[in-house]
Amino acid sequence: MGYVMNEKGFSEIVRDLSQTFRIYAPVKKTGAGRFTDTDVVMYDWVTEASDIVLDRKSDYSFKEFLTPLSEILFFFTESSAKEAELDERPVLIFLRSCDLHALRRLDEIYLRNGREEDWFYRRRRDKIKLALIGCQHSFENCFCVSMGSNIAKEGYAFSIDRRGDEWYSDVRDSSLKDTFAGHALREEDVEPLHVTENATKVTVPEKIPASIIKDKLWDEYTVRCIGCGRCNFVCPTCTCFSMQDVYYTDNGRVGERRRVAASCMVDGYTNVAGGGQYRRTQGERMRFKVLHKIQDFGKRFGYTMCVGCGRCDDVCPEYISYSNIINKVNEASLEESEGAGKECGE
Numbered sequence: 001m002g003y004v005m006n007e008k009g010f011s012e013i014v015r016d017l018s019q020t021f022r023i024y025a026p027v028k029k030t031g032a033g034r035f036t037d038t039d040v041v042m043y044d045w046v047t048e049a050s051d052i053v054l055d056r057k058s059d060y061s062f063k064e065f066l067t068p069l070s071e072i073l074f075f076f077t078e079s080s081a082k083e084a085e086l087d088e089r090p091v092l093i094f095l096r097s098c099d100l101h102a103l104r105r106l107d108e109i110y111l112r113n114g115r116e117e118d119w120f121y122r123r124r125r126d127k128i129k130l131a132l133i134g135c136q137h138s139f140e141n142c143f144c145v146s147m148g149s150n151i152a153k154e155g156y157a158f159s160i161d162r163r164g165d166e167w168y169s170d171v172r173d174s175s176l177k178d179t180f181a182g183h184a185l186r187e188e189d190v191e192p193l194h195v196t197e198n199a200t201k202v203t204v205p206e207k208i209p210a211s212i213i214k215d216k217l218w219d220e221y222t223v224r225c226i227g228c229g230r231c232n233f234v235c236p237t238c239t240c241f242s243m244q245d246v247y248y249t250d251n252g253r254v255g256e257r258r259r260v261a262a263s264c265m266v267d268g269y270t271n272v273a274g275g276g277q278y279r280r281t282q283g284e285r286m287r288f289k290v291l292h293k294i295q296d297f298g299k300r301f302g303y304t305m306c307v308g309c310g311r312c313d314d315v316c317p318e319y320i321s322y323s324n325i326i327n328k329v330n331e332a333s334l335e336e337s338e339g340a341g342k343e344c345g346e
């Protein structure tokens with residue numbers, strides 16, 4: 001069922017929903033951008049519709065509710081452990097189609113990547129409903145069409161698009177219909193907006209030859225990439241973390257265990273006992289990140305990890321373009337297979 005609202009109607013709906021849900025949505029943080037006098041759009045808790053940014057791509061993703069940068073998992077003493085408490089109220093997350101597709105990737109990693117589900121992820125995952133923000137146009141660096149994440153056909157409770165002075169919602173969750181009906185101007189079939197073309201296009205290679213590991217294309221990133229890890233922290237599909245134990249006492253037996261976000265691009269990520277390090281250069285780290293997202297994840301789950309949100313390109317202080325790298329890997333893979341074909345006399 002679809003509904004059309006004016007600004008007041010949508011505001012009332014958000015106010016009503018905030019009585020039941022904690023609402024997590026993109027908001028503008030004025031002056032908090034990485035350069036002087038610039039803003040940043042990131043996720044935070046809201047109770048008013050006017051605080052929700054619908055007309056810009058968020059610089060950071062929704063994933064921080066499900067995988068916080070730093071999360072206390074449990075407290076321990078010498079003889080016992082107790083899980084950290086979590087707010088029991090349900091959570092409504094506003095997100096775009098690419099991020100809804102990213103959620104499927106997070107679920108694969110935390111719920112279906114081994115014999116056991118991740119209990120701490122599961123308890124957060126079970127709390128959420130999704131509000132799909134429609135995309136009227138493509139944003140800078142987006143390549144969602146190439147990655148097939150430009151359209152979401154299911155998985156959301158309702159959608160929201162602003163079209164002129166009216167707000168359009170496709171309401172899929174029957175428990176929310178009365179809330180919308182009570183504040184709508186009219187009922188109408190609504191199809192959430194989505195883009196069908198991006199300026200940035202990529203071709204993910206179908207087959208990447210093993211020789212790509214030694215290809216000189218990675219050397220450039222040893223020089224250009226400064227290993228800041230920003231590309232990982234904004235990425236809705238990056239899931240790596242490490243553990244920290246914080247002790248309250250000198251005997252080291254009472255304290256808390258935290259799960260803390262980690263970055264495969266930052267020095268130290270591959271350190272192992274004995275002083276070893278699997279990937280020492282930024283070129284090697286870039287190779288790992290890219291091939292994980294466009295090849296290795298797919299070998300396990302059958303589809304590509306990257307959803308083409310373009311946030312990594314937006315945030316990189318060295319103007320390194322991840323979409324360009326995918327296309328370079330594709331070209332190098334084609335050249336390699338053509339060369340192999342000639343050697344075989346094809």
Ligand code: SF4
Nearest residue numbers: 235306307309310312
């Ligand atoms: S790798 Fe870049 S474009 Fe792909 S999902 Fe992550 S942030 Fe978005």
Ligand code: SF4
Nearest residue numbers: 225226228229231316
């Ligand atoms: S954001 Fe750019 S410079 Fe920083 S680690 Fe990622 S690719 Fe390297």
